[in-house]
Amino acid sequence: MTAHSAIQPTHVTVGDAKDKNWYIDKSFEILMFICGISAIIFVVGIFLFVFKEGLGFILGDMNFSEFFLSQKWRPTSLNKATYGILAMVAGTAAVTGLAMLICLPISIGAAIFIAEFAKGRTREILKIVIEFLAAIPSVVWGFIALSIMNPLIINVFDVPMGLGVLNSAIILALMAAPIVTSIAEDAFKAVPDTYREAAEALGATRWQTIYKVILPAAKNGLLSAGLLGVGRGFGETMAILMASGHSINIPTSVFDSFRALTATIAAELGETAVGSPHYQSLFAIGIFLFLITFIINMTADFIVRGVRKG
Amino acid sequence: MVNSTVSRAKIKIEVKDLSIAYGGHKALGPVNLDIRESEIFGVIGPANSGKTSFLNAINRMDMMRTNMNVTGNIRIDDIDTRNWRNVYALRRKIGVVFPLPVGLPLSVYDNVALAPRLAGTAGTQAQLDELVERCLRRAALWDEVKDRLGHLGSLLSGGQQQRLTIARALSQSPEILMLDEFSIAVDPVTTMRIEDVLKELKSEMTIILVTNLVQQANRLADRTAFFLNGECVEIGETEQLFNGQAKDQRTNDYIGGKFG
Numbered sequence: 001m002t003a004h005s006a007i008q009p010t011h012v013t014v015g016d017a018k019d020k021n022w023y024i025d026k027s028f029e030i031l032m033f034i035c036g037i038s039a040i041i042f043v044v045g046i047f048l049f050v051f052k053e054g055l056g057f058i059l060g061d062m063n064f065s066e067f068f069l070s071q072k073w074r075p076t077s078l079n080k081a082t083y084g085i086l087a088m089v090a091g092t093a094a095v096t097g098l099a100m101l102i103c104l105p106i107s108i109g110a111a112i113f114i115a116e117f118a119k120g121r122t123r124e125i126l127k128i129v130i131e132f133l134a135a136i137p138s139v140v141w142g143f144i145a146l147s148i149m150n151p152l153i154i155n156v157f158d159v160p161m162g163l164g165v166l167n168s169a170i171i172l173a174l175m176a177a178p179i180v181t182s183i184a185e186d187a188f189k190a191v192p193d194t195y196r197e198a199a200e201a202l203g204a205t206r207w208q209t210i211y212k213v214i215l216p217a218a219k220n221g222l223l224s225a226g227l228l229g230v231g232r233g234f235g236e237t238m239a240i241l242m243a244s245g246h247s248i249n250i251p252t253s254v255f256d257s258f259r260a261l262t263a264t265i266a267a268e269l270g271e272t273a274v275g276s277p278h279y280q281s282l283f284a285i286g287i288f289l290f291l292i293t294f295i296i297n298m299t300a301d302f303i304v305r306g307v308r309k310g
Numbered sequence: 311m312v313n314s315t316v317s318r319a320k321i322k323i324e325v326k327d328l329s330i331a332y333g334g335h336k337a338l339g340p341v342n343l344d345i346r347e348s349e350i351f352g353v354i355g356p357a358n359s360g361k362t363s364f365l366n367a368i369n370r371m372d373m374m375r376t377n378m379n380v381t382g383n384i385r386i387d388d389i390d391t392r393n394w395r396n397v398y399a400l401r402r403k404i405g406v407v408f409p410l411p412v413g414l415p416l417s418v419y420d421n422v423a424l425a426p427r428l429a430g431t432a433g434t435q436a437q438l439d440e441l442v443e444r445c446l447r448r449a450a451l452w453d454e455v456k457d458r459l460g461h462l463g464s465l466l467s468g469g470q471q472q473r474l475t476i477a478r479a480l481s482q483s484p485e486i487l488m489l490d491e492f493s494i495a496v497d498p499v500t501t502m503r504i505e506d507v508l509k510e511l512k513s514e515m516t517i518i519l520v521t522n523l524v525q526q527a528n529r530l531a532d533r534t535a536f537f538l539n540g541e542c543v544e545i546g547e548t549e550q551l552f553n554g555q556a557k558d559q560r561t562n563d564y565i566g567g568k569f570g
Contacts, residue, residue: 198412202425203402
């Protein structure tokens with residue numbers, strides 16, 4: 001021990017000096033840390049900005065029960081301006097729900113086909129085409145809604161107008177399908193092949209294997225795929241603006257026109273005076289949308305964690 | 311020892327000129343052998359000898375692998391498996407235990423109840439309960455899991471999962487049980503317990519035991535085949551092979567521990 005401690009000090013000082021590699025390593029650590037927390041900085045920054053703009057309205061002109069329970073959105077009325085978003089919330093929710101009803105079965109079916117059945121070239125071609133679908137700009141989907149879906153719905157269902165919930169939901173379903181499909185496919189790919197072999201060795205048919213073993217094993221991934229689709233539905237603006245008919249109205253049938261929360265902001269923000277109650281009320285809608293997406297993401301996160309622990 | 315009785319036993323699986331190739335690369339063959347009813351048939355040999363491919367050919371798992379080419383004949387109960395139109399029914403006759411335990415992400419109970427449910431033979435809840443308990447008991451796992459049948463099977467320990475796999479394989483009352491190096495991920499004590507289970511099961515089903523533990527084949531198998539680099543070198547009574555009476559010098563060397 002004594003002999004060792006006599007030698008140790010010089011050895012330690014030589015080996016312990018901060019050399020070039022140490023500094024490079026340290027600077028990279030700091031750089032990566034900054035990159036890592038930048039997401040938090042941006043989220044907090046955006047939230048603060050939106051909140052600051054909307055705050056005056058929330059503290060001043062806003063009446064909570066009117067905001068959430070009234071369907072009268074008349075921010076430019078000269079006598080008495082009212083700010084009720086109920087109709088828009090109902091419209092957005094209805095369209096998102098219907099879009100998911102259309103999108104999820106098709107997307108999960110497509111994901112099952114790509115992950116479990118398609119082989120080689122078929123598989124590659126399908127994946128490329130689906131990715132291409134995701135690359136179509138949302139305004140082009142708006143064209144399709146106006147010039148193809150609109151007359152189609154009028155002709156097929158014999159209704160006076162084809163812009164509304166059904167049109168928007170179909171467009172939204174098509175827009176969400178590629179991302180939902182690819183996340184769902186990842187979820188299926190993450191199921192180990194040993195599960196498939198074990199199930200097939202027990203005499204399970206392909207369908208039984210998928211239904212009894214692969215779907216339960218992939219359910220977390222499928223859930224996050226679905227929630228991503230819902231988030232997409234709440235956030236989509238341009239295509240919905242063009243496909244919805246943009247009239248304030250609680251939709252009672254799938255052919256009814258409606259107005260989306262996002263579309264209201266997009267259509268009106270440019271025409272308001274900065275700092276006016278109207279301007280601020282649009283930011284209040286923004287805060288509301290922000291909170292909804294936040295809650296959806298948190299729910300997904302908690303469910304996934306809960307399932308993992310169980 | 312029991313040679314005379316064994317050789318009189320009925321032939322369960324008849325393998326004729328079986329060859330297996332993966333995309334032109336030969337993995338096994340040609341193999342000619344008979345597996346008798348109610349015997350433990352050992353298959354030994356180093357890695358890459360075609361042992362697992364041999365098992366996959368028997369329960370037609372080659373259908374899952376696009377590049378796996380199987381030629382020759384495998385007859386089970388004198389029916390050519392190549393002509394089975396419903397491979398799922400064929401696989402229900404054959405229980406498989408894989409090298410690494412595969413606890414499916416279902417509860418312990420559902421893991422064992424899966425095969426009867428898939429086959430539509432689950433019966434009443436009481437019958438299914440009884441079947442699950444019987445299979446778990448026979449796999450020497452019941453006492454450890456009886457209070458947590460609802461827990462996820464994939465969260466059991468490795469040794470428990472492997473016994474769960476055996477219970478699952480037994481749940482379809484197979485005529486043939488194939489074990490592929492079942493003891494790789496299992497501790498020695500559990501291995502011995504499973505070996506005892508296999509000795510009991512022998513009277514009810516034909517067991518094919520693929521192992522790279524030479525002594526395991528010696529302990530369990532009635533007859534043993536030695537596969538080496540895709541060639542079936544020798545098939546014989548286990549006792550003879552292990553008494554140094556193997557006909558092929560390579561068999562003696564492998565069993566004696568000179569290679570592999």
